[in-house]
Amino acid sequence: MDNGVGAEKDLMEAGAEALPDDRCGIRINGWQIESCKRSILGSLARREWEEKLGTSHLPEMVFGESSLNLLHLESGCRLHFNAFDALKGWKQESLPPVEVPAAAKWKFRSKPVQQIILDYDYTFTTPYCGSEAIELNCEQLNFKDGCQSPHWEDCDQRINLAALVSNEPILFYDEVILYEDELADNGISLLTVKVRVMPSGWFLLLRYWLRVDRVLMRLRDTRVYCSFSGDKDALPVLLRESCWKEATIQSLVAQGLPADSATYCDPNRISQRLPTVAQKIQRLKISR
Template sequence: MLASMSMMMSHGFKSSKQEFTFGPWKITAAKNHIMKSKDIERLAEEMNMPSLPEMLFGDNVLRIQHTDGYAIEFNAIDALKRVSNMEDAVKVACAQEWQDSRADSEHSKEVVRPYNWTYTTDYRGTLIGEGVEIKVTETAERINMEKLKAREQIMFFDEVLLFEDELHDHGVSMISVKIGGKNYMLREFSTRESRIDELKNVPAALYTDPNEIAQHLTLKLTVCERLELPVTQCQTAVNKVLQ
């Protein structure tokens, strides 16, 4: 495995930008300060959302780009744009309590439709490319998790936080990305959900640890896709670097 990257819950606010190049590929991980409140309010109006996450890192980005121009990247704005697609996916008993806690928000008074206040999103990354594009198809192939556990030298690692909201002390969100070494990528999206009373035997300390709590939650949905990379003259060089 060449590298692994995660976007997890951290509170670092120091701006930084890391780049790593291998063959025709370049990985960019940029982390900037939290968005200003006036910019968040403007964005909420543009997106027709009554409220956005308390901590929104709109300039943070994780991008994997080929010299031919195509890329896949992860950013907060595009992730928020997909929130409306998951409005009915999560049912939380304390939803009204959360709404009441933000009753003084000017935007919340203008809501005329149900609102996904958990910011649950089906965002799977943003595909970039002009002329050459990554082809996406559903697949039965799965990510080899055992290979990810292998103790190999990690040539690059970084964590990029896109947004976070404590949901009135009732929730946590996490996005993670890992890359391997073939001429295609496997993208696996899943949703897991369980009631607290179904987790009586799980230590409360694990509730906010995505890697630990995931194995205890009920799997609701899994979508596996194969992202075929465009065939270019650089492909042979790519394979030699990755293998």
């Protein structure tokens, strides 16, 4: 399937159910996982976002009402992925602008006689790894006091990616675009999140991908995995791996790769050739 909920037979065997009322998502093993895809922000909403973020720059296409939400019903722990929080991360990190060739600079002009000074990160690179919150219903509020937001801690335990290639049925899959910019036809800046739910657990990939033609490739990947325990009373443990990779096109050509921009149109094909700049492995243990 391209996206959406899997076959009803597979859902029943896994003890899962599709969300009601035409919502796109699934309930399984104490989790409610839901994706929401909406159109890009209109001009009024863009101005409101610019004011809130303290900037006059946003990506060409911001899917401001699109999101992915994963709620653990018993604890109220909610992970969510959205464009606004990602752009807050971009604004706070404030990387220097990527140097582009003179020919490309010409295209970053608002008027034929006025060149924009690139004094901000026009690639919208973000360190965003997702957002966390505690979302309690009325009954839970009566028993919980002073709840704190979920906290990620560094660990050595890695996600077993090999186990994810098994022949398990996919009960739910979707991809949500959070924002995109074609860099004035000089490449692409894209932030997406994908989720896959199997009978044994769920896995997601939040990916920021940047390609500045003839200049740079950059990937910031965040993978989160939750394995369903056989013990229904056990609280879930989430593993998160974040990795930042990048390389200049010149350095990739020096490795023997072609200079043609078409070579770099698929980040999956090139990611293994990109050196790692930084990485982090973390664990989130949800408490009652």
